[in-house]
Amino acid sequence: MKPARIFDLVVTVLTAAIATWIITRVAYGRFPPISVFAGASLYPVAAIEVALAFVIRQRVQDDRIGAGPRRLHPITAARAVALAKASIQVGALVSGIWLGFLLWVFPRSGSLDAAAADAPSAVVGLIAGVCLLAAALWLEYCCRAPDDPTDEAATT
Template sequence: MMKPTRIWDLLGLAVLAVVATWILVRVFYGSFPPIPLFAGASLYPVAAIEVVLAFMIRTRVANREIGDGPRQLHPITAARTVALAKASALVGSATAGVWIGFLLYLLPQQTFLRAAAADTPGAWVGLGGAVALVAAALWLEHCCRTPDDPDEAAH
């Protein structure tokens, strides 16, 4: 049985990514290419797909349409979906940490460096996509949980 993703694990990964990114950006920022506005936008469609998938699975679980019959959600598919949700939460958390690390460097530098001012909007878009992915992944994981069987509680 898989345990739910722990928020502390995601926060720890994000903090590690923040520190590592901030150090690297502080040292190498001058050699980085500009951050395009939609640099982190690729995470938004993934988050949207996971939200749609979550609602589909939530409906199947609520209607007890889990099994290996036709028009049912196969248990292996549900397990793979949980694995996808867990991986997406980790990727989103690490990516959020990277964008926060960039922002921690860029925001104070905006008044001194034009490049920092130009890179900041792209970092905000990327951070939004990462946070959206984490939220969607946690929602998808939550929707994959089966309701407690009342017969098992009586035994």
């Protein structure tokens, strides 16, 4: 499995932002009011992933990998990588969606009351998406396998 590529994430964010901006432009009048809590639901997920990343990073650095108490089982590390990969995609997609929505709502917040009410929700959602993306990238980074030791010590 390869680490996430920044170019792919940028493409995902931009594609979602453009699609959301177009949809919002066409159908904003039919949208219900957006609650500030709509985007805030990703904050706890991001916090859990950051905490998990620090635990995994510490166990990898201390060479506590394998079966046993207070050790990192390889299957657990693989599951954490799968969680990170999924969260990276969700974070990029959600960031793009909130960005596209914010790009349509923010310029109209001075003249349209509904847009002014939805702008804070879009900001909270955008920040939550970016936090999830950053936390997932950090988790993915912390799950990397340690470098293989060299054979030089055994031959000398």
